[in-house]
Amino acid sequence: MFLTDEEKRMRDGAEGDAVAAAMDLLIRYGAALDARRLCDIRNVAGTMTQPSPVKARLVAEGGWDKAFAVINLDSDLDLTIPQMRVPTCQLQHGFGPDSVDIVPYPKANVELQDDAESFYGRHGVNILATCTPYQVGNLPLRGEHCAWMESSAVIYANSVLGARTNCEGIASTGAASLTGKIPCWGNHLEENRLGTHLISVEGFTVESFQDWGMLGYFAGGIAGEDHPVITGDISRPDLTELKHFGAAAATSGGVELYHIPGITPEAATFEAAFGSRNAVPEPVTYGPAERQAMYETLNEIGSSADVDFVLLGCPHASVDQIREAAALLDGKRLSPNTELWIMAPRALKVMADRSGYTQVIERAGGRVLADSCPAMSRAAPAGTKVFATDSAKQAHYLPAILGIEAWFGTLEECVAAAVTGRWNGGLR
Amino acid sequence: MLTLHGRTVVPGAVEGEALVSHEPISGWGGIDPARGVIIERRHELYGVCFTGKILVFPSAKGSSGWAGFFQTTRLSGTAPIGMIVGRISAKSALGAVVTRVPAVTDLDADPCAVIATGDWVLIDNSTVEVTKR
Numbered sequence: 001m002f003l004t005d006e007e008k009r010m011r012d013g014a015e016g017d018a019v020a021a022a023m024d025l026l027i028r029y030g031a032a033l034d035a036r037r038l039c040d041i042r043n044v045a046g047t048m049t050q051p052s053p054v055k056a057r058l059v060a061e062g063g064w065d066k067a068f069a070v071i072n073l074d075s076d077l078d079l080t081i082p083q084m085r086v087p088t089c090q091l092q093h094g095f096g097p098d099s100v101d102i103v104p105y106p107k108a109n110v111e112l113q114d115d116a117e118s119f120y121g122r123h124g125v126n127i128l129a130t131c132t133p134y135q136v137g138n139l140p141l142r143g144e145h146c147a148w149m150e151s152s153a154v155i156y157a158n159s160v161l162g163a164r165t166n167c168e169g170i171a172s173t174g175a176a177s178l179t180g181k182i183p184c185w186g187n188h189l190e191e192n193r194l195g196t197h198l199i200s201v202e203g204f205t206v207e208s209f210q211d212w213g214m215l216g217y218f219a220g221g222i223a224g225e226d227h228p229v230i231t232g233d234i235s236r237p238d239l240t241e242l243k244h245f246g247a248a249a250a251t252s253g254g255v256e257l258y259h260i261p262g263i264t265p266e267a268a269t270f271e272a273a274f275g276s277r278n279a280v281p282e283p284v285t286y287g288p289a290e291r292q293a294m295y296e297t298l299n300e301i302g303s304s305a306d307v308d309f310v311l312l313g314c315p316h317a318s319v320d321q322i323r324e325a326a327a328l329l330d331g332k333r334l335s336p337n338t339e340l341w342i343m344a345p346r347a348l349k350v351m352a353d354r355s356g357y358t359q360v361i362e363r364a365g366g367r368v369l370a371d372s373c374p375a376m377s378r379a380a381p382a383g384t385k386v387f388a389t390d391s392a393k394q395a396h397y398l399p400a401i402l403g404i405e406a407w408f409g410t411l412e413e414c415v416a417a418a419v420t421g422r423w424n425g426g427l428r
Numbered sequence: 429m430l431t432l433h434g435r436t437v438v439p440g441a442v443e444g445e446a447l448v449s450h451e452p453i454s455g456w457g458g459i460d461p462a463r464g465v466i467i468e469r470r471h472e473l474y475g476v477c478f479t480g481k482i483l484v485f486p487s488a489k490g491s492s493g494w495a496g497f498f499q500t501t502r503l504s505g506t507a508p509i510g511m512i513v514g515r516i517s518a519k520s521a522l523g524a525v526v527t528r529v530p531a532v533t534d535l536d537a538d539p540c541a542v543i544a545t546g547d548w549v550l551i552d553n554s555t556v557e558v559t560k561r
Contacts (some may be wrong), residue, residue: 027523031532032437032521047496054460054503074526113532149492165519169495171526184546186518187476225487225517246531254452254489301469395469400467 001030001136001182002037003110011178014423018082020177021075028074029172041185042086043140043163045133045148046173047254048125049116050376051109055246064119072174081178088177089138090117090177091150092131095372096346103368126242128296129371130345132243132316134161137347142265143278145188147176151256152247152393154317158257160242162265164188167256179231187257190357193266195259195273197223198280201232209241210410213392214294215286220253232286236263240318248317248392256264272284294428297386298392298408301399303422306337307407309384310418311398313343314373314391319351321411324366326357334365335421339381340414347371358426366418375401387416388425430542430558432535440530442510443550444451446543446558448482449473456525458494459539479506483547484539485534486514494519499526510551532556 005009011023026038048068058067060076069079094113095105101137128136131150134157140146141186142162148154149168157163166186168176176182186192199219206215219228228249236262237245249255259267267273274280312325325342334340342361344352349370352358358368375397380387386406389395395408407417409425417423440560451472453459458468464479488494501507511524511531523530530551539556543549548559 026439029522032525033516033518034435050555052500053502070503071496071499074528151490151492154492167492167493168518169522171495171499171527172518172522225489251490253486254519311431400469401457 001035007038007181016082017077018073018079019065019094019178020071021073021079025074026172026179026181026183027060027176033183033185035183035185037184038143038181039188040180041145041147042180043138043144043146043183044086044088044127044177045091045138045146045150045175046072046177047091047170047172048089048120049090049113049127051112051253056108056112059252063121064116065398068174069362072170074171078110081123083090084177086177086180087126088124089126089128090120091112091370092376093127093129094377097371099369100349102412103369103377104382105377111424113199128345130316132345133315135318135348136345140188142227144266145182147173147182149173151250154256155226155246155250155258156243158187159246159259159264167254185385191284193257194227194275194278195227195229195267196226196281198283199228199230199286200283200287201230201234205235207235208242208410209244211291212237212241212391213244213248214291214298216248217252217298217392218286218290219258220249220255223255225254225256227257228255229261229267231261234260240321243315244391249392252394260401290428293393298395300412302386302405302407303384304405305423307386307421308389308416309339309381309424310340310414311343311374311387312336312340312411314394317342317344319348319355322348322352322357323355324411325415328361329364329366332358332419333366337421339400340366340418342366342368343373344368344370345420374398378402380404388414388423390414430541430560431494431554432537433471434535434554434556434560436554437511437513437531437533437547438515438524438529439553441552442530443548444480444482444509446484446545446547446549447473447545448540448545449479449485450540452487452489453485454490455488455495455497455519456491458459458490458505459497460507461497461500478508481508481549482510482512483508484512484543486540488517488520489522492519495522495526498523500501502527512541512543512551512556513548514538
């Protein structure tokens, strides 16, 4: 891999041992990818503060410097971690102190994370604490090279914003934060950003939040790690629908970039989505039968209709999603056997509090929680056996992570399940 | 014996028993790094342990926690000893790097088709030798 003089100086230690270790990781990683060179970035979204047993052990051994060296730089050296070289934010992590009496989650983790936040804050990490940094002020421009983790954020940044990032990991974002560099490979290169698969919606219209999620889950299965292009009978989506669509496509497959001609920025036209020199692939139809199949797949883990837990806000809810849930819960009371949590970025929870939505939800017995989610923190209400969600991503992951049953439905069905304690969903 | 040629992802040599997945593998939410076991409910290798095996798989899917979870298998002593990847991505490339095991990709035959679970496999940088069992 080609290195500039500046990059060679970093590798050789001119900027200190930690930067040298970061450059060493980027060189190993670039070689693994067969990348030709690195590119300059100044927007990193990674994870440093999320508690884990391995991290707790490393912190006990050598403090946060040791934990960052091993986990975020893949280095065995004793390093002193300097200030972040470029703007860096913390994505979603564990639950915070305000969740202690609500979420069954180890207090030791809350304390470890508190300690991490002060360490990393001092080192220049913005603690956004959300899987949706694009909802709370980290909004890269079209064409901007970034180093982001979190598959649902990566697909949003590439597809909806037109920014350029691969689906980075903990160590590559750690190395990027200390160098301002990332391998110039994959989604960073113009020629790799065209559509590869064509999906055409026919026989009904994709317009609801639920339908956008199911279409995303289908698109991930069809496109794998490639780039689906969505056409046909679709309504104009909003932020929340594309947030759901992308999270689902990144879950069932490894989609990091898609195009919707006329809607997403790199596909002003159908032709632009595939590039003028390439043949357009044969369309794959997404019709009522495929829709039904997606619905059944996402509901195949559910068998008991007794719902203990309703989870909303995956990826983290927008203020509008919190408001819609509050409107449905206004004047209602949750079943004594069921809990309802809405996950949100802390900054947006503040807005929901201020707008009175949180109060309406809490009056009904629900909660608006920040920073984390049951999948990240492996924590659901005690005794949960069956949960319901409006998120295709969460319906996919949580059964594996917590060993519980899942129902996937609409917001209205999820709120009804929370109020009655019974699942009564169905595809309409 | 079958010999395959490809591109080195992580240099090194190792030999051992193959564990072949025909489906992509998830890291976060797909494996339990404490036990080295695949936990994705719908996966063909659900409940199977990859510790000490040469993991052969078509690609990585799902969360960007992929590499971090495989790094944790190294730190927990539950890691595979080598990786043969059909199609490399940022997740699997970084995953192999931080698992610090010999890894290879871009082989001249589909590794998931020509290698079977239980076959004895030698990875030597960009070359893979397969002894059928």
